Amino acid sequence: xxxxxxxxxxxxxxxxxxxxxxxxxxxxxxxxxxxxxxxxxxxxxxxxxxxxxxxxxxxxxxxxxxxxxxxxxxxxxxxxxxxxxxxxxxxxxxxxxxxxxxxxxxxxxxxxxxxxxxxxx
Numbered sequence: 750x751x752x753x754x755x756x757x758x759x760x761x762x763x764x765x766x767x768x769x770x771x772x773x774x775x776x777x778x779x780x781x782x783x784x785x786x787x788x789x790x791x792x793x794x795x796x797x798x799x800x801x802x803x804x805x806x807x808x809x810x811x812x813x814x815x816x817x818x819x820x821x822x823x824x825x826x827x828x829x830x831x832x833x834x835x836x837x838x839x840x841x842x843x844x845x846x847x848x849x850x851x852x853x854x855x856x857x858x859x860x861x862x863x864x865x866x867x868x869x870x
Contacts, residue, residue: 754791755791756788756791756795756800756814756815757788757789757790757791757792757795758789758791759813759814760774760785760788760789760795760803761789763803763807763809764789767807771785771786771789774806777802777806778799778802778803778806779799779802780799797855797859798862800814800815800859801859801862801863804863805863805866811856811859811860811863815852815856
């Protein structure tokens with residue numbers, strides 16, 4: 750689950766770079782500080798909605814958090830997985846094409862949320 754670790758690492762980097770506290774960022778993202786700490790350590794998956802809030806908070810593109818380096822599976826069943834990204838290994842070409850299509854669909858959903866909830870400048 751490398752992506753989970755990498756998202757947490759990126760959250761920690763952004764927070765430390767700005768000299769923010771975990772508690773302060775947790776409040777901004779609407780999660781408990783212990784949960785946010787778990788995100789940074791890669792102990793738990795970061796829900797897509799939290800990644801969207803973090804992207805808005807830090808003024809980063811979603812691509813900063815999600816990448817397609819190597820085979821990636823995007824789980825679209827939000828109820829079961831909350832849209833987590835899970836690293837997969839040894840995925841064939843046809844399967845990878847379907848995964849990329851699912852990733853693109855999820856990305857469009859996330860962009861739609863951003864447009865809906867982000868104030869226009």
